[in-house]
Amino acid sequence: MNIGEAASRSGVSAKMIRHYESIGLISATRRANGYRSYGPKDVAVLRFIRHARDLAFPLEDIRKLLALWQDRSRASGDVKRLALDHVAALEAKATSLQAVADSLRHLANHCQGDDRPDCPIIDELEGKIA
């Protein structure tokens, strides 16, 4: 099948399929006319990638996950370690964003939010407080 059909079957855009090929994450055979040609296995790989992206794995992790997937003698411990490292990174980012949101919400709670100019948010940014 051509790239368009592989895209719609896998849920990965044609644009991204070409990009993944350009960074060596996947490969494709070419027809005589230069068109990329894909089979069911390629679609399975693309779906794997999409699911991993849904779990926010960075592409470099996905590269390793693909290798582990295709390694019949893999140790599940390697997969788990990769996953837990990623979970830790996600949680660190989530926690950090939430902390920032909390402190800004705290500031906003003390802002009247009316027509007057006085505003603790501006004061904080200005450095009057912090």
Added chain:
Amino acid sequence: MNIGEAASRSGVSAKMIRHYESIGLISATRRANGYRSYGPKDVAVLRFIRHARDLAFPLEDIRKLLALWQDRSRASGDVKRLALDHVAALEAKATSLQAVADSLRHLANHCQGDDRPDCPIIDELEGKIA
């Protein structure tokens, strides 16, 4: 003062100061030799920007915040609205990241993590389950 001193006094890198100027967020006067010249007010502006960045405001929001800051007749409601919108965006992202982390952690909890290849994480990515 030159850009280097403005950078160290404000906590904004010289690189970023030049960038902020290039996108029209700030401006700078030039000396005869072409060097940018900054005064205390400029440093205050840079600090304002840095504090806003610490609160993860995007630069386009900061552009508006700077205008509000310098508008003596501003309505604090405008500032508050901007801030609360931003808080909502931050919380949405934090929640989404945490949700992804949770589901991946759940998968990892069911993975033995030993030397055997069987791994529910890989199964999920492969689409065997989902």
Added chain:
DNA sequence: GTTGACCCTCCCATGGTGGGAGGCCCCATC
């Protein structure tokens, strides 16, 4: 008068994705 620290501009990279231009290919329909 040289050295070293600072400044200048311009380009490139990150990470993942989308948009679009310009051009080729293939099939169907007239």
Added chain:
DNA sequence: GATGGGGCCTCCCACCATGGGAGGGTCAAC
């Protein structure tokens, strides 16, 4: 057999914010 439309190709640009570095000018101190 010609034409039209949709799909495919490559290559460049954009986002967002930041950092790195090359190649070259400037200034101060020694």
